[in-house]
Amino acid sequence: MAGTGTTHLRPGERVLSVEDLVVEFPVGRGRTVHAVSGISFDLLDGETLGILGESGCGKSSAGRAVMQLPPPTAGSVKLNGTELTGLGRSALRDSRRKMQMILQNPVAALNPRRKVADLVAEGPAVWGGKPDRSRIEAALEAVGLDPATVWDRRPHELSGGQCQRVCIARALLLDPRVLICDEPVSSLDVSVQAQILNLLESTRARLGLSMIFIAHDLAVVKNVSDRIMVMYLGKICEVVPSGALAGSALHPYTRLLLASVPDAPQGDAEPENTELPSPMAPPTGCRFRTRCPLATDLCAKEEPNLRQTTDGHHVACHMV
Numbered sequence: 001m002a003g004t005g006t007t008h009l010r011p012g013e014r015v016l017s018v019e020d021l022v023v024e025f026p027v028g029r030g031r032t033v034h035a036v037s038g039i040s041f042d043l044l045d046g047e048t049l050g051i052l053g054e055s056g057c058g059k060s061s062a063g064r065a066v067m068q069l070p071p072p073t074a075g076s077v078k079l080n081g082t083e084l085t086g087l088g089r090s091a092l093r094d095s096r097r098k099m100q101m102i103l104q105n106p107v108a109a110l111n112p113r114r115k116v117a118d119l120v121a122e123g124p125a126v127w128g129g130k131p132d133r134s135r136i137e138a139a140l141e142a143v144g145l146d147p148a149t150v151w152d153r154r155p156h157e158l159s160g161g162q163c164q165r166v167c168i169a170r171a172l173l174l175d176p177r178v179l180i181c182d183e184p185v186s187s188l189d190v191s192v193q194a195q196i197l198n199l200l201e202s203t204r205a206r207l208g209l210s211m212i213f214i215a216h217d218l219a220v221v222k223n224v225s226d227r228i229m230v231m232y233l234g235k236i237c238e239v240v241p242s243g244a245l246a247g248s249a250l251h252p253y254t255r256l257l258l259a260s261v262p263d264a265p266q267g268d269a270e271p272e273n274t275e276l277p278s279p280m281a282p283p284t285g286c287r288f289r290t291r292c293p294l295a296t297d298l299c300a301k302e303e304p305n306l307r308q309t310t311d312g313h314h315v316a317c318h319m320v
């Protein structure tokens with residue numbers, strides 16, 4: 001298992017295999033934002049992989065690169081064994097349909113001028129077939145909306161939670177195998193968040209989907225995920241089964257995230273520095289070293305490889 005080329009082999013079929021994914025944004029004057037710097041992971045059939053990390057660590061860039069929206073700067077993304085990077089436009093369209101994204105701001109994701117029925121039909125229409133009324137009604141019912149009530153409504157006449165349900169209905173009509181949820185509840189009222197999370201989970205289970213669930217809220221990610229991948233500044237720090245997160249997390253950054261949740265047990269060292277370094281000039285060696293309470297000279301010189309510690313648990317740190 002090489003540093004950035006790690007695959008997290010577990011029993012079960014791999015729906016998605018991501019190898020050495022790199023996402024860079026040129027931002028002028030020769031500068032480059034290193035949003036994702038060579039990450040590898042798998043998504044197994046029927047599982048939910050949570051991606052956790054603070055703002056700016058590259059979660060959304062990774063999710064979008066998996067979707068090829070836009071394609072990554074480098075690396076490989078295989079969906080059911082088919083390499084997506086470099087696919088021609090029409091082949092990519094077919095593959096992309098099998099992966100659907102649910103975004104943070106459902107109101108912004110919906111065309112304000114269109115009615116719910118048209119919005120839900122929008123996805124299949126793009127792929128060349130307008131669904132009939134009964135399919136749209138069934139999709140709305142499946143996400144807990146009453147078709148008769150919402151059919152002619154426009155997004156501004158719905159709550160944020162209802163808009164997210166419309167987005168989920170629209171995605172499901174395309175019959176995806178993978179749902180990539182990017183902070184799907186963080187713009188919603190707390191009272192509605194649990195309802196949408198329950199809907200996503202019941203939908204995933206009912207349809208046997210696999211899910212990537214991106215969020216910066218540890219409690220949310222932990223509740224919905226089978227495994228959690230912790231990212232820091234474009235790299236993977238740790239991949240850990242959710243059940244082992246609280247008791248067995250090893251990486252200093254994961255432990256810091258755990259310690260920062262209200263009511264967390266105290267005891268871990270405080271960060272040296274709370275500022276995220278610039279993704280245009282990430283630190284040498286371990287990217288977390290400028291904030292790590294355990295950093296040594298080695299951490300500045302050598303990047304730690306992601307290695308397996310126990311079954312399904314991988315960590316990238318020289319000291320653990």
Ligand SMILES: Nc1ncnc2c1ncn2[C@@H]1O[C@H](COP(=O)(O)OP(=O)(O)OP(=O)(O)O)[C@@H](O)[C@H]1O
Nearest residue numbers: 025033035054055056057058059060061062216279
């Ligand atoms: N189109 C872009 N052009 C330039 N820089 C970008 C672009 N998109 C993202 N970035 C930068 O890439 C880095 C990673 O951003 P990304 O949105 O992937 O992080 P994130 O983990 O999803 O953060 P958040 O939790 O705030 O959504 C950030 O420094 C961000 O400013």
Ligand code: SF4
Nearest residue numbers: 286289292299317318
């Ligand atoms: S490799 Fe070094 S700097 Fe990085 S997390 Fe481990 S101890 Fe901290």
Ligand SMILES: [Mg+2]
Nearest residue numbers: 059060061182
């Ligand atoms: Mg994001």
